[in-house]
Amino acid sequence: MPTQSPPRTTAVAATAALLVATLAACGGSDSKDEALPDQKLSWKDCPAPSAAEGGGGAPSPLPGGAEWQCATMKAPLDWADPKGDTIDIALIRAETSGDDDDRIGSLVFNFGGPGGSGVTTLPAFGADYAKLRTRYDLVSFDPRGVGRSAGIKCEDDEQLDEYFQQDSTPDDDAEKKKLVENVKSFNGACEKNSGKTLPHVRTTDAARDMDLMRQVLGDDKLHYFGISYGTELGGVYAHLFPKKVGRAVFDAVVDPTQTAEQGSLGQAKGFQLALDNFAKDCTSKVTDCPVGDTEQDVKDKIAKLLDDLDSKPITGLPPRELTQTAATNGIAQSLYSKDFWPYLTQGLEEAYDGDGKILMSLSDSMNGRGEDGEYSNIQAANVSINCADDKARYTREYVEQKLPGFREASPLFGDYLAWGMVGCTDWAVEGQADHPNVGAEGAPPIVVIGNTGDPATPYEGARKMAQALGKGVGVELTYKGQGHGAYDSKNACVRGAVNGYLLDGTVPKTGTVCG
Known part of the structure; x- marks a missing residue:
């Protein structure tokens, strides 16, 4: 993307009220369940995805004929005011293929971004998780700000065509000035069209939504599979609700110790x-x-x-x-x-x-542009969540100072990713922190998988996540491969370790290496 790093599903990293910021810093929100837990989900046949979710037809049945079902959960717009305005959170599920006696519960997926629609992504890859479906209902969702969950709106399709064509690696003063002006215009459109929602799309807000989801799904623990940015979301959840974590796997892991600059x-x-x-x-x-x-x-x-x-x-x-x-x-x-x-x-x-x-x-x-010229809101949501999460606001002058280091790191992508750091300049909402807090003392083991050839979430991030989660929590597994993520590589060693933990509770030995 011209004004920031590619999404973390693609990779790289939200002002709430003082109460939310304080809880995010301190953790330990397990003393009582959150707001609105008594609502009952009404599962129905899934509609075709909205334009904000990427469009297309309704999800096809799984092999064997199982149908996808969709529902809507109510969540507080502002978690500091849980009795105030609410928003809709779009959910999707495929019920377990196994016997009820063997069912563990729901397995909730987040595929990253931030900004990716789980309602459209889970059906696209559902067959890959057939083994996990033998003991779980497979569940995903559009996080707040994404798709049909109070989706962020910035510029229209015609404006986005122009925006994504701009020169994102400016060479002279005029080009640099134009890039900064375009970012300011885009960010202003986000405030104009979605200003009420922008302060409430932090990762901490989405983590609280997941705990509410756990309750309305009827689960005592949250069983979770996070990919890319979904690992950061999972880590923040584990920090806020360590005693509510069930069996969890983080794949294509975001380094939680880095600032936005270090991530880029x-x-x-x-x-x-x-x-x-x-x-x-x-x-x-x-x-x-x-x-x-x-x-x-x-x-x-x-x-x-x-x-x-x-x-x-x-x-x-x-x-x-x-x-x-x-x-x-x-x-x-x-x-x-x-x-x-x-x-x-x-x-x-x-x-x-x-x-x-x-x-x-x-x-x-x-x-997120479809063949019909319509854009999903993945990039609008990506900017909004990153800028609400990340405290840093990088100026043109700061980027110019950092260009030599980025060019040394990558002659081809260095300028592109360095100039992406101006994406939160002039953002309407103050960023929450330099980096997320994922310390999760008291949580059960969480399997953390790093891929040595991962471009978007480099391999070193897995070890940093495992360490930050805390002793006895993060269990590191290495996959010597290429691409973003490991489980979807279909590597038998990786799948055996993940399936063994999620299905049978067998924790892999930390330091396991799969080739």
Whole structure:
């Protein structure tokens, strides 16, 4: 994205009332259940996703014919005033395929972002969790500010087309001034269209929503599977409600000890590593690599393509052209999974010949743009949650000072991610903290999985999360692989460890390595 790091589902990191801030700092909210626990969910057939959720048709049944069901939960808009205004939280579930006697409860998923719609994502990957469904109802949700859960609205589709085409790696004073002005305009639109909601989309607010969800689902403990930003949300939940944590797994782990700047710098290193691995893979095959003769040649040609696009965009998806920003965004999107590498190869090969359709399609996917030209609200929600969470407000001058370090971390992505730090400048709501508090003394073991080739949430974050959760809580597992996350790689060792814990309660040995 032109004004910040890619979403944490993509990666990188919310002012509430004093009560919420105090509880977030202190933890230990287990003395009593939160507001509105007596409501009863009314599960019905799922409608087609809203435009804010990404559009498309209603979710298809699972293999075997099980239907997805949807419901709406009421939550306080302001958790410091639980008897005040409420918002709707959209939920989705697939009931367990096993016997009632074997059912453990609900397994709640958050797939990251922040800003990703769980109501649309869980059905898309539901078959991957078939084993877990033998003992759990699979449940996910649109977090507050996302999709149908009081979704944040900023600019309209036409404005977003222009916004995502802007030059996000400015070279001169005029371009730098324009970028800052565009960010200010976008942030002003968020305040104008969603000002009432903006102060209440912190991760601490979403964590309280999850505890309310646990209650209305009828579970004594929250069994949880968090991916990418979902690991940060899970860590904050464990901090606030350590005695309510059930069996939990964190995959593609956000480093909870980092500031927003450190997170962006870590992503620069992570995406550069993924690009290096892509170049090595392409040039090591028996057939010739169509985008370069050597690893360095691949990276040099990509750098030249981006440099050329800065002054002369090429045909993209008409009437839009492929700009330097869109191409960088598309390349970043393709590095989230090794499965996308063939698309990156084809997209680069075609872009060298003046055709930018594939790279622009990848960029559109990152930004939440559908083929019909409508945007989901993933980026509006991403900005809103990150800016409400993160205390830092980085200026143009500060970014200029930091550019050399970002360029050293990644010649290709350094500028892109450094300038992304201005995304919260002039934001309407004060940020909550420098980094989240995830200390969870008294919680049961939480399995924390790091992927050595992860571009968006670099591997080192898993160890930092395991340590921050506390002794006896964080159980670290390493996957030596590529892409964002480990369980979805279908690696038998990873899946065996995760399934063994979630289904049978068998805690893997900390330090386990899966290749």
